[in-house]
Amino acid sequence: MKMLLPLNIQMFAGDQTLYELKQAMATIGQQLKKVEGELSAKAIDPSASIEDIQAQQKSKEDLQARFNVIKQQHDELETEQKAKFAQQAAMKQAGLSNIEDPKQKRTEAFASLVRSTVRNQPIEQDVFAALGDNTSPATGGEKFLPKTVAQEIITEPLVKNPMRDLVTVTSVPNLEIPKLSYTIDDDNFIADTETAKELKLEGSTVTFGRFKSKVFAGVSETVLAGTHTNLVSHVENSLRSGLAAKEKKVQFAATPKAGEEHMSFYSTQNAIKEVEGPNLYKAIKAAIADLHEDYRENAKIVMTFADYSEIIETLANGNATLYAAQPEQILGKPVVFVDAATKPIVGDFSYAHLNYDLNVLYETDKDVKTGVNAFVLTAWFDHRIKLKSAFRIAKVTPTP
Template sequence: MNLYELKMSLKTVGDQLAKVEGDIVAKAGDPSTPIEEVQNLKKKKEETQERFNILKTQHDELEAKQQLQFENKKPLVGGLEDPKAKKVAAKAEMVRATMQNRTLSDEAKAILGDRNNTGGEKLLPKTVSDELLFEPFVKNPLRDVSTFTNETNLEVPKITFTLSDDDFIADTETAKEMKADGDNVVFGRFKFKVFVPISETILKGSDTNLVETVDQALESGLAAKEKKVAFAATPKAGEEHMSFYSTQNAIKVVNGATKLQAIRKAIADLHEDYRDNAKVMMAYADYSEMIESLAAGNTTFYDAPPERVLGKPVIFSDSASDPIVGDFRYSHFNYDIEMLKDRDKDVKTGIELFVLTAWIDHRIKLKSAFRIAKVVPEA
């Protein structure tokens, strides 16, 4: 029985039910009507009511199913031509499809990309600002200076050119590193999850608000993970190679009596191939303390840009326990193109969660391109 036939049957039985209810009232108010007749009408009402309930349940289930099919098939953007609007609508559909445990439409897959047949590549927030509708809660300053890619089984050369004579590498530390570790860097897959709480109001709200909420949370979660693995003083087992500070990477430490001296010595210690593009990654509190010491009442230092003070551009990150000096192009983050979208529930709050499972790796392609500046007071 189709939806139309169910509607007609539901109306017919509903009319019968209304008539029986009217007859019961009329007969019960007539003293001349035998009570058995009223009781028979009550029994007929119960049977008719049960029949009505069965039909209504079938009708509601079929109507909901057809409505869902209609939602899946209707155009995503409703005639909008703006590519950004289409992407927002496609992202919103992906989130709703995940939370409702239904299949993503072919149109959304095409808009978001389908390299892994899920249409999810472009859900992973990009490092460029125009992919985000607003700023994340957590930022990773390495996004502006490190290399970021999104490939499966990525393998890249440590140096992007070679000469017929391998003696062209003037930096002896680099030459030794190439000989010890090989010419290429192979990226692995290290799984982690980002949980995004989504209320019913947000899920049923506008596409823009839904996508803003998910994008902000994902961007923040990814940035937090990137910083955690890159600056970990005690890396998680298996992730030691990702941290600038790990003993496995053993990046050369340059000591100085003060923070300023250690940083300047570290810059000078770099080979010129890396020094030209070197930057300093350090905590803002360390920089402020250094300026206080340098200023000694002279306000000139407070107004001077950090690059003039240290001789190289400065990037601030409170995660940098000791300043890192180097060419950050040799810091490379790679995300696997495979991503899993799922839903979960926080049993403590009852809030539904959109869950993104991603695989990340961070490789320091050339350790000789970096130095760690450490303060060691003079004896």
């Protein structure tokens, strides 16, 4: 019986935390000290029977056995935790350099960046190094999203902006480019008179500006405390989707914000030529024909799926086979569906250009009511229509 009790205590203690074991040692230690005092008192008391002394002696031995077992468990767990902390400290000191897989290293670094930003904690320099930005934090580099991450967020949106497959997309600060890819010594070679007038009126180069846009990625506490992979995927997808939505908004704004008028195909500032027709089908056909052959060859049509469905319904007139035809077979040019394109746009979209400045800021904010943290991305971009004469807008003007 004397040996069974310590074994039971040993099994129980093995499931406890280090703090609980310390508490148990303190409690049993106090009881042991009390019993030792009572044993000494009985030993010197002539009236105490030998049976009482032996019973008190047994109580002391039992408590001592309990104490020894718990202390053993405590010492083993403490040694184990010290070794674990030492290993973690060594890994932290080594930083991300001990991770060989580049993809894993980037995920670990970006997760660390997001968590540190949301929690207002300092960001280790090796995080920036792993993300491709060696800027020292002392120079303010911690306020910039590392360039490799910014590049991926800018160029790979989850929510697709179909216009990215059509327009030119670059990430060059302070970009300035010629409107035409080549020139010759005689400027009379430009056969399209509208292009010649546009170059004479507006110049032959395009200078891109920096227009600020903020995108918010909501990060809940559960996502923040989750795995690195889920956290990085959630934040990156939210930022990419937000940027794609912003791009479409400025490219097709009917009433652009002040200062952003030049970004929209529909703005009066760009004044892209409208070609009319009695219905949408004939208006698009007329717009294609109105383009100069230099632009017509590579022209595409950007329109809503609803408008295209209306054209098919009108042309089919009960003929089901027409619904199976490709849009290019119906309209004569490749069609890209964008719900924001309220009026069909026809043209060579390589003459539209989206440029990002890679100096991307990140900040954080928290909604105290919901407990959701906002990882805020501030990006600067500009969308320029390099040659307005390369585009036409189809407009329906019903005949009286």
